Amino acid sequence: MEAVVASIVAVVGTLLGSGVTHVFQRRATDRSERFAREERLRQERIDAYCAYAGALLDYRRVLVYRWFVLHEEGREEEDTPALREELYKNRYAAQEAMFRAQMVTGDPRILSLSEEVMTHVTELHRAQDLETLTALRAVTRQGIRDFVAATAPQVR
Secondary structure, X not given: OHHXXXXXXXXXXXXXXXXXXXXXXXXHHHHHHHHHHHHHHHHHHHHHHHXXXXXXXXXXXXXXXXXXXXXXXXXXXXXXXXXXXXXXHHHHHHHHHHHHHHHHOOOHHHHHHHHHHHHHHHHHHHOOOHHHHHHHHHHHHHHHHHHHHHHHHHHO
């Protein structure tokens, strides 16, 4: 009888040990998977936010250059189809990067800030004089900096 009880205790102990081991291994696996998922999202955010800021800078650069071409004496011939094509490509690249950045964020502030800075950058070509252009350049420069500052905590 003692042998039967000892065998039952051994089997129950083994099963209990197996069950506890399984629970702890499952928790460790879940933690590892969660960490890997969070790290992938962090890397995707870094890529998307950097791409958007860079695309905005390129778009802004072309807009400012074209503004000077259109508003300075003797530069009208520089407003070529190639320049307009570069402007359109940069705008599309900035919009695509904005959509990508918006897809990886869950922060409503970043969503609105990404739209706001794109709007301000696009306004550069509507400036009627150098003073307005200079003011808009300052606004867009600060807007891009604000976007980077707002996104930085999400990637730390």
